[in-house]
Amino acid sequence: MRTACRIAAKLFFFVLAAPGIAQEAGTLITGARIFDGVRSDLIEGQDVLIQDGMITAIGPDLDAPEGATVIDAQGRFLMPGFADMHAHLMFQMPFGIAFNADREYWAYVAATVAEQYLMQGFTTVRDVGGNSFSLKRAIDEGILVGPRVYPSGPMISQSSGHSDHRTDANEPGSLVFEPSIPMKYFHVAVADGRDEVLKTVREVLRRRASQIKISVGGGTGSFADPLDTTQYTEDEIRAAVEAAEDWNTYVTAHVYNSDGIIRAVENGVKSIEHGNLMSEEAMRVMMEHDAWLSPQVIVYTFHPAGYNDEQKAKHDEAYDGINQMFTMAKELGFENIVFGTDVITSPEMIKRANEEFVLRTEWFDNAEILRQATSKSAELLALSGPRNPYPGALGVIAEGAHADILLIDGNPLEDMSVMTEYEERFDLIMKGGVIYKNEL
Known part of the structure; x- marks a missing residue:
């Protein structure tokens, strides 16, 4: 029936x-x-x-x-x-397919992913890396079906950082800069030094980003940056924060390690994405600055399609840190925690995104998890102030x-x-x- x-x-x-x-x-x-x-x-x-x-x-x-x-x-x-506070609507293809597809194919896949999110109960997503501006517009205008989208636009990193997806086949940037396919399509951006960071952030704000996403540490999906690395100088982070604050919004940062977390938060970043390997000192710094933690579990339970052995090892290292991070948060009474999945490279895994609710029960009670996915996430979304595309209570x-x-x-x-x-x-x-x- x-x-x-x-x-x-x-x-x-x-x-x-x-x-x-x-x-x-x-x-x-x-x-x-x-x-x-x-x-x-x-x-x-x-x-x-x-x-x-x-x-x-x-x-x-x-x-x-x-x-x-x-x-x-x-x-x-x-x-x-629900709100998925760490979504990637545009990155739902294996790397081998994504790096050989045109813009239109990326868009068609993203459109199906957006509808799938909504039909799983996610009425809002914060897209924290990807050129989802036109997708958001098409959803808002009723052309496509999908959740509310808070777009960050391209995640911004330094050369050799988490947004730098050039391979060993690319020429060194000191000779000629060959953008990767994601960079070419404005899904990621590479900027070095205060001036480049300012200009890039302003370009992203020009496209009506709700918030800005930068990378201040290594990542599992990128090729050149181990998780222990600290990326962006204090001045570069401040440049991103100043540009965002001038537009009355905030910066969120990708990072796993403590040094990057402390540097980011002490220089004005309001939200940390991942944070799996943080120390107690780093978490206390976050608490002192009333910063938010946007963690995920499900993405570390599988290896995204196309990962090589080095990427898999980094992915597993990040997974191993989750228990300590959440256990420490409970012990310290850190409650600025939101809900997210970070599922990438697989529309089929998007269909399993709701498993994040069950996975979190190892550390949180059911009511805490439901709040993380609703009212807590809404508190963080509200930090976008007048850049909030959907003003009003969520x-x-x-x-x-x-x-x-x-x-x-x-x-x-x-x-x-x-x-x-x-x-x-x-x-x-x-x-x-x-x-x-x-x-x-």
């Missing part, structure tokens, strides 16, 4: 030539048990009214406006849509918040495995008041 409903819904969408079904008179959801994104206990006996893409009222026995759609949740679990079920809502057949506060069964259990997926899936 569910399969038949899904097929009928897809045919209905196709006939309308629309990515989702907008309820012009509004939607009233009744009979749900509500996780509001903040509290650990569920709210019962409250209806949720959605109008013009926003939650306009929450209360008992609300009246449905004339012509509104009424959905009886029948006791299902209602919660905000990640919460509250009056005045964006109507990004899931109805789940099951209770992830009790059993997190229901998150991995999204095809069967996610009965309603709504973004901005638009229904993209409804099996009730």
Whole structure:
């Protein structure tokens, strides 16, 4: 029956030539048990009214406006849509294919990945490396189906850094700079020295980036930089931060090791991506500066397609540091932690991204994880200030918040495995008041 409903819904969408079904008179959801994104206990006996893409009222026995759609949740679990704070919409091909594909192929793959994210309950992603500006625009305009996108544009690093994907076959940059394919397509950028960093950051802001992403340490996916390396001088980091702050937004930084974390945070970086190998000193510096940690687990449970032996070894080294990082965070009471996956090179692995919820239960209770994926992530997204492409409350079920809502057949506060069964259990997926899936 569910399969038949899904097929009928897809045919209905196709006939309308629309990515989702907008309820012009509004939607009233009744009979749900509500996780509001903040509290650990569920709210019962409250209806949720959605109008013009926003939650306009929450209360008992609300009246449905004339012509509104009424959905009886029948006791299902209602919660905000998820945010993946470390997504790469544009990097979902094995390296061998990506480095031999044109821009159009990259875009076609990304379009399918964006829709897949939404159908797994991710109503928002922070894209932290990739030329996703036009993809975001196409989604916002209703041309394509996908989540809200907070684009960073190309991740920026120094020569030999995490964004430098030149191989040994490339000429040295001192002779002639041959850009890698990702650099050519503006998915990554290489900039050295204050002047180049300033110019590159400003170019990315010109494309309407929500935040800026730089690399201050080695990476597992790049060819030339071990994880222990510290990248960018203090002056170069400050240049990126100053340019971003002039536009009233912030800088997030890729880095695994303590030296890079401390240098980045002490020079104004607001968010650390990964951080797997950090020391207690580095975490305390983050806490002192009210910085955020954007970690991931699932990406380290597999080797991305196309990795060589050196990349695999770095990947495994990063995986080995996760337990210490999360254990230390719990011991120190560090709570500025958000949810992300960092899945790359494989649309098939994107389909398993929800396993991140289950993997985190080794260190966090279920309510903590749900907050990381909703209200905590929204707090970090809000640091983009006036560069926020979707002003207003996200990640919460509250009056005045964006109507990004899931109805789940099951209770992830009790059993997190229901998150991995999204095809069967996610009965309603709504973004901005638009229904993209409804099996009730």
